[in-house]
Amino acid sequence: MGIPSKYSAESVETKWYDYWMTHNYFHSTPDEREPYTIVIPPPNVTGVLHMGHMLNNTIQDVLIRRARLKGKNACWVPGTDHASIATEAKVVAKLKAQGIDKNDLSREEFLKHAWEWTEEYGGVILDQLKKLGCSCDWDRTKFTMDDDMSEAVIKVFVDLYNKGLIYRGYRMVNWDPEAKTTLSDEEVIHVEKQGFLYYIKYQVEGSDDTLVIATTRPETIFGDTAICINPNDERFVHLKGKNAIVPICGRVIPIIEDEYVDVEFGTGCLKVTPAHDENDKVLGDKHHLEVVDIFNEDASLNSFGMHYEGQDRFVVRKAIVKELKEANKLVKTENYTNKVGTSERTKAIIEPRLSDQWFLKMEDLAKPALDAVLTNGDVKLFPKKFENTYRHWMENIRDWNISRQLLWGQQIPAYYYGDGKEDFVVAETIDDAHTLIKEKGISIERDDIRQDSDALDTWFSSWLWPMSVFDGIRNPENEEIKYYYPTNDLVTGPDILFFWVARMIIAGYEYKDQRPFENVYLTGLVRDKQRRKMSKSLGNSPDALKLIEDYGADGVRVGLLLSSAAGNDLMFDEDLCQQGKQFANKIWNAFRLVKGWDVDDTIVQPNSSKIAIEWFESKFQKTIADIEDHFSKYRLSDALMATYKLIWDDFASWLLEIIKPAYQQPIDAKTLEQVIVLFEDILKILHPFMPFLTEEIWQYIEERSPEEALIIAEWPETKTINENLISEFDFASEVISGIRNIRKQKNIAFKDAIAFSAVNNENVSTSFDEVISKLGNLESFEYINESVEGALTFRVKSNEYFIPMEGSIDVEAEVKKLTEELNYTEGFLTSVQKKLSNERFVNNAPEQVVASEKKKEADALAKIETLKSSLASLQ
RNA sequence: UGAGGUAUAGCUCAGUGGUAAGAGCGUCACGCUUACAUCGUGAAAGUCAUAGGUUCGAAUCCUAUUACCUCAACCA
Numbered sequence: 047m048g049i050p051s052k053y054s055a056e057s058v059e060t061k062w063y064d065y066w067m068t069h070n071y072f073h074s075t076p077d078e079r080e081p082y083t084i085v086i087p088p089p090n091v092t093g094v095l096h097m098g099h100m101l102n103n104t105i106q107d108v109l110i111r112r113a114r115l116k117g118k119n120a121c122w123v124p125g126t127d128h129a130s131i132a133t134e135a136k137v138v139a140k141l142k143a144q145g146i147d148k149n150d151l152s153r154e155e156f157l158k159h160a161w162e163w164t165e166e167y168g169g170v171i172l173d174q175l176k177k178l179g180c181s182c183d184w185d186r187t188k189f190t191m192d193d194d195m196s197e198a199v200i201k202v203f204v205d206l207y208n209k210g211l212i213y214r215g216y217r218m219v220n221w222d223p224e225a226k227t228t229l230s231d232e233e234v235i236h237v238e239k240q241g242f243l244y245y246i247k248y249q250v251e252g253s254d255d256t257l258v259i260a261t262t263r264p265e266t267i268f269g270d271t272a273i274c275i276n277p278n279d280e281r282f283v284h285l286k287g288k289n290a291i292v293p294i295c296g297r298v299i300p301i302i303e304d305e306y307v308d309v310e311f312g313t314g315c316l317k318v319t320p321a322h323d324e325n326d327k328v329l330g331d332k333h334h335l336e337v338v339d340i341f342n343e344d345a346s347l348n349s350f351g352m353h354y355e356g357q358d359r360f361v362v363r364k365a366i367v368k369e370l371k372e373a374n375k376l377v378k379t380e381n382y383t384n385k386v387g388t389s390e391r392t393k394a395i396i397e398p399r400l401s402d403q404w405f406l407k408m409e410d411l412a413k414p415a416l417d418a419v420l421t422n423g424d425v426k427l428f429p430k431k432f433e434n435t436y437r438h439w440m441e442n443i444r445d446w447n448i449s450r451q452l453l454w455g456q457q458i459p460a461y462y463y464g465d466g467k468e469d470f471v472v473a474e475t476i477d478d479a480h481t482l483i484k485e486k487g488i489s490i491e492r493d494d495i496r497q498d499s500d501a502l503d504t505w506f507s508s509w510l511w512p513m514s515v516f517d518g519i520r521n522p523e524n525e526e527i528k529y530y531y532p533t534n535d536l537v538t539g540p541d542i543l544f545f546w547v548a549r550m551i552i553a554g555y556e557y558k559d560q561r562p563f564e565n566v567y568l569t570g571l572v573r574d575k576q577r578r579k580m581s582k583s584l585g586n587s588p589d590a591l592k593l594i595e596d597y598g599a600d601g602v603r604v605g606l607l608l609s610s611a612a613g614n615d616l617m618f619d620e621d622l623c624q625q626g627k628q629f630a631n632k633i634w635n636a637f638r639l640v641k642g643w644d645v646d647d648t649i650v651q652p653n654s655s656k657i658a659i660e661w662f663e664s665k666f667q668k669t670i671a672d673i674e675d676h677f678s679k680y681r682l683s684d685a686l687m688a689t690y691k692l693i694w695d696d697f698a699s700w701l702l703e704i705i706k707p708a709y710q711q712p713i714d715a716k717t718l719e720q721v722i723v724l725f726e727d728i729l730k731i732l733h734p735f736m737p738f739l740t741e742e743i744w745q746y747i748e749e750r751s752p753e754e755a756l757i758i759a760e761w762p763e764t765k766t767i768n769e770n771l772i773s774e775f776d777f778a779s780e781v782i783s784g785i786r787n788i789r790k791q792k793n794i795a796f797k798d799a800i801a802f803s804a805v806n807n808e809n810v811s812t813s814f815d816e817v818i819s820k821l822g823n824l825e826s827f828e829y830i831n832e833s834v835e836g837a838l839t840f841r842v843k844s845n846e847y848f849i850p851m852e853g854s855i856d857v858e859a860e861v862k863k864l865t866e867e868l869n870y871t872e873g874f875l876t877s878v879q880k881k882l883s884n885e886r887f888v889n890n891a892p893e894q895v896v897a898s899e900k901k902k903e904a905d906a907l908a909k910i911e912t913l914k915s916s917l918a919s920l921q
Numbered sequence: 922u923g924a925g926g927u928a929u930a931g932c933u934c935a936g937u938g939g940u941a942a943g944a945g946c947g948u949c950a951c952g953c954u955u956a957c958a959u960c961g962u963g964a965a966a967g968u969c970a971u972a973g974g975u976u977c978g979a980a981u982c983c984u985a986u987u988a989c990c991u992c993a994a995c996c997a
Contacts, residue, residue: 051957236995243997261997274997311996323997385995434925435992442993540991575932577990608945609933615990617933625946628959635957642956684935687945702956709955783963790963796954823954870941877941886977887939895939895978902940 049641049746053634055598055627059738063176066741069752071114072181074121076529082113083121083533085512085563086182087546088190090129092136092167095174095590097572097580097606097618098539104603105569105682106537107180111734112677113534114181116761121530122181123515125188126168130455130504131225131233131391137163137454153453153499160454164191174591179599179737181757188515190507191456198519199456199507200474202557207472211407212448214467218327219403219447220387223345224394227451228403230503231444234396236385243382244367245313247375248273251289251298257282258377260312262384263322264370265362267292268350269340270299272318274329277303279314293375294366295352302333324398337400345397359397402467404449404458404500414555415548416440424561425551428680432540432568439544446549448503455501462496463488470498509549512536512562519557527558536563539571567680570615577617593623600736601626607686607735629690630739633732636698637743639706640721646712654816655717658704661775661814662724664768665696670731671767686735693728700779704817722747727762771813778814781847784840785822788849792838799825800849803834807844807912833919841867844908846916861920868913875906 066072074081084106089099106122114120137160138148148156172187188195206212219228244264247256257273273290275282289298306329307316320330321339330337340350347354347362354362370376387396418424419436427433449458461479462470471486473479480492513519518527532554538547547566554562572580572587580587593602597620604626609616669692676685705721707713726747733740733756744756785802794800802824819827830848833839836855837848881887882899 049956052959231993236993259997263997306996308996313997316997319997325996384997431926438924438993544992571991614927614934619933619946621946622933624959628957631959632957635960637956639956681935684944687935690945698957699961706956786962787964790951793951796952796962874941881939881978884977888977890977891939898939 049638051635051638053598053631053739055600055630055738056595058742059177059179059599062738062741063179065755066181066757067184069755071755071757072122072183073185074119074183076525077119079117079119081121081530081534082110082118083123083530084110084535084537085123085515085533086125087536087538087542088125088127088188088508088511089171090132091126091164091171091189092129092133093171095171095178096587097590098569099171099175100178100590100593100602101569101572101606101616102537102539103175103178103180104606105567106535107178107737108603108607108682108734109535109537110181111737111757114757115730115733115759120181121183121186123186123188124172124175124180124182124184125186125511125515126171126190127504127508128164128189128191128455130450130452130501131222131227131229131389133160133164134452134454135225135391156453164189177591177594177599179603181737186515190504190511194517194520195507195510195514196456197474198510198514198517199502200459201519202510202553203456203459203502203506204472204474206406211411212472213405213407214402215405215445216400216402217405217447218324218398218400221343221345221397221399221401222389222392222394223341223343223397224389224392225452226343228399228401228447228449229389229396230447230505233390234387235390237388238383239386241382241384241386243312243380244370245377245379246293246317246370247377248293248315248317249291250285250301251291253288255284257285257290257301257315258313259315259317260380261317262382263319263363264366265347265351265354265359266319266322266340267317267366268295268347268352268354269319269321269338270297270317271320271330271336271338272299272333273301274304274307274316274318275301275314276305276307276309278305279307279309281314293370293373295350300335302329302335304329304333321400322398327398327400339400341397341399403447404460406446406448408443408445408552411552411556412440412443412548415551418551418555418561425563426565428565428567432543435540436543436548440548446503448506449498449500450503451499452501455504456507458498458500458502460498462498463490463494505545505549508546509553510557512550512554513557522558531558532561533563535565535567537567537569540568541571543568565680572616572618575617575619577615580618588618588620593620597623597627598630598738600630600739603735604629604686604690607682609683626736629694630736632694632698633736633739633743636693636702637725637746639702640718640725641746643707643718644712645715645718647715649712649714651714651716652705652816654820655705655714657771657813658701658817659717659720659724660768661771662696662701663765664771665775666692666724666727666762667765667767668769668772669696670762670764673731689732689735693732697724697728703821729756730759730762733757733759770811774811774813775817777808777810777842778818780842781818781845782821784842784847785818785824785849788838788840792851796823799823801826803828803830803837803848803850805830805833805846805848805912807846807908808842810845833916835919839864839916841909841912843905844912846912857920861917864913864917864920868910868917871906871909871913875903875910878902878906 110120110122141148141159203212220234222229241262243260243262245258245260246264247258249256259273270292275285285301286303288301290301291298318326318329318335320327320335320337338350340347342348345359346356349355351362354365367376388394389396419427420433427436459474460470460472461476463483471479471482473482476492476495479495483490510519512533513527513531516527516530517524518531550562554560574580574586578586602623605623608622608625669688672688673685676688705717729740729744741756789796802822806829815827834848834850837850838855840847878899882903888896
């Protein structure tokens with residue numbers, strides 16, 4: 047036969063992806079069918095595919111392909127995110143390597159570089175998704191900085207401002223001195239750092255007394271504007287109302303009292319630095335303290351740092367410790383571990399900093415989004431456990447700092463006409479702004495209007511994603527948004543539940559008064575075998591494309607899905623991809639077998655084939671129902687495993703073995719025809735998981751027109767399930783296992799046919815007798831009424847089976863085996879009877895439970911009787 | 922520190938108060954019975970984290986403990 051025995055994925059995958067693209071199967075336009083829509087979580091435009099993406103997008107592709115096969119109008123919108131901080135950081139680094147300093151460039155020049163970068167690398171990750179088989183509607187590819195997308199963002203900003211929800215505030219924010227921008231709380235990662243707690247002596251003004259404070263940040267003493275003690279702390283009564291002198295800079299600061307200070311911690315004296323610590327800021331506001339900001343924007347010291355001006359904060363820390371020590375102001379140093387905020391993107395240590403920022407009021411906006419998930423179930427989270435986390439966040443939501451001191455992103459549409467902080471208007475364009483300013487009675491030239499230099503947080507564009515990709519913000523009544531929105535499923539990681547998912551829900555209710563999606567499938571994090579999170583810095587993430595090369599996209603998809611229950615972290619192990627690859631090979635060879643058969647029209651279909659096919663049809667239907675159930679709960683691993691077992695065990699190991707003609711013999715036409723139909727049905731249900739392999743076999747089975755491609759085939763129709771047939775087969779398969787077991791134990795080669803007889807105490811159906819004969823390689827199979835002496839035996843329930851053997855049977859071994867079985871069954875019986883003799887059980891347990899226990903009792907009794915009679919005949 | 926989660930076979934995980942606990946992988950034994958050795962057949966493997974409790978009955982519900990995970994906040 048001309049088909050190779052090993053399935054080779056590489057050429058097949060390219061071929062079919064091209065074919066699908068050529069025939070435009072991925073493209074969707076609104077029509078009369080029911081839509082099924084997913085918007086991709088847009089990966090960073092400059093990113094490369096990592097394991098998280100692979101998992102995520104495989105799941106989405108499975109859902110989309112399944113919907114497509116089920117006759118829905120499936121639309122998967124792909125795209126990328128401009129990822130302001132991440133991208134800007136990369137562009138800055140690249141410029142730096144070329145000897146260009148970002149600060150020497152104008153906004154326009156910098157943006158030109160950023161766009162070049164985007165155009166150069168922007169397509170990479172999308173091309174990688176294609177390799178994975180993702181059936182996105184590539185004609186719809188969006189980028190969060192596309193003109194229309196940006197317009198939507200600006201429109202929303204202006205709208206929210208006009209609704210009074212956006213305001214400007216002087217707040218303590220997380221400052222990233224590396225990127226020179228603010229970060230949202232969510233972008234700050236607290237990392238445990240080994241540091242020191244320095245005990246520093248302050249002189250009390252007008253006396254020889256000193257007080258000692260403990261700090262991890264001695265360099266901030268230049269910003270001290272008070273010392274705080276707990277009013278109840280009896281040790282420091284003598285300090286009340288006095289002033290202290292800050293070492294080195296000699297500034298006189300008040301000693302204030304506040305119960306905020308923990309008597310137990312450190313020395314009980316706290317230095318208050320309102321400009322550089324959130325809690326100190328609160329304290330400072332309460333006690334009307336001066337605010338002294340000692341840092342430049344790159345976290346070097348400014349003129350308040352005196353002789354340290356211009357030096358970096360960590361350099362200063364070392365130097366100042368030395369200086370304090372020399373001045374005998376350093377009492378002691380202790381090792382101290384605390385968690386320090388670092389930037390998710392640049393890893394720089396965050397500096398709390400006071401600055402003017404734009405904020406969005408969240409409390410009222412969050413309300414409908416909270417109800418949608420927790421009250422009326424409009425949006426469902428899978429797994430459900432994330433609802434608690436969601437509630438916690440939404441109920442304690444803080445205003446969202448939406449401004450970033452970056453260039454790459456949508457520029458905030460606030461236009462200034464004067465130097466005052468409030469001298470601005472908010473408008474979609476500078477011309478609108480000009481008009482508004484004039485309406486205020488202020489005359490100014492258009493060119494003298496100055497736009498706010500900050501850009502918007504990236505998430506401020508992606509929170510509109512499910513609407514803006516269909517132009518739903520700019521044109522709320524357009525046909526597409528009406529057809530595709532709300533979308534159906536969203537698949538993403540739990541790490542961006544708040545960054546993104548919650549905010550999309552908020553935006554959805556605010557702008558469409560509708561949920562953005564019905565179901566949110568939260569995948570687990572991909573970890574390595576040592577349970578470490580896969581990350582670039584650890585270098586433990588396998589190369590995605592290399593994996594596809596080694597195992598095929600289908601193999602990798604299977605590998606990822608096999609162990610990824612929703613919400614559980616996924617311990618990634620390449621062996622799983624190997625399993626996927628082996629599965630592909632198994633199916634390939636099943637196909638080779640079927641394809642290799644010659645047909646003989648004159649042969650009548652054997653009964654064994656007829657009944658086996660009927661059985662498989664029922665088994666198939668039952669499995670489909672199971673799969674359906676798994677999908678409804680987003681249990682994709684289980685759905686795939688059910689499919690896997692159906693194909694490997696039921697189809698390949700049982701059905702094909704039953705219908706397989708003898709070596710080099712032809713098969714009857716009817717069986718072949720039926721089995722091909724079944725094979726095709728199997729390909730359909732497997733297609734979402736393994737799109738390439740299935741399309742390849744589908745097209746190999748016969749010549750198909752583009753309209754007949756598997757990707758758009760019809761899902762197998764639902765038929766009634768014959769449960770009887772399934773249980774009869776199960777019984778027969780136990781009999782076959784029994785035969786195999788005996789063959790194994792007694793070293794009887796399969797090719798030697800054996801005689802076989804049965805005492806049918808259970809009165810089981812004989813439908814599968816021919817199947818048993820074939821798979822057991824029986825030369826005869828008869829029913830008898832009494833035990834056969836001198837035969838090997840085994841039992842299924844109370845049925846007894848005999849394989850007469852020439853020569854001696856090891857009676858002792860048989861007796862031992864039977865006794866063991868008897869002991870076990872009697873033990874089992876005792877436990878069942880104990881239950882049944884308990885009146886409280888019989889009275890309280892549901893009827894079915896009692897009935898099933900009674901059945902167990904009867905079965906056990908029957909089996910015991912069989913065993914006893916066998917033993918008797920042996921002795 | 923707080924909130925949430927998890928603990929079942931060597932590994933990854935199912936398990937809906939009622940089966941003397943299941944799957945896949947791995948392990949071990951045997952086998953090339955010509956679709957597939959990327960395979961087949963068979964087997965072994967469990968104190969359901971620990972201690973209590975509720976119940977006729979608990980892997981499942983409750984309480985406490987321990988360990989780990991995630992998120993949030995951190996006392997300078």
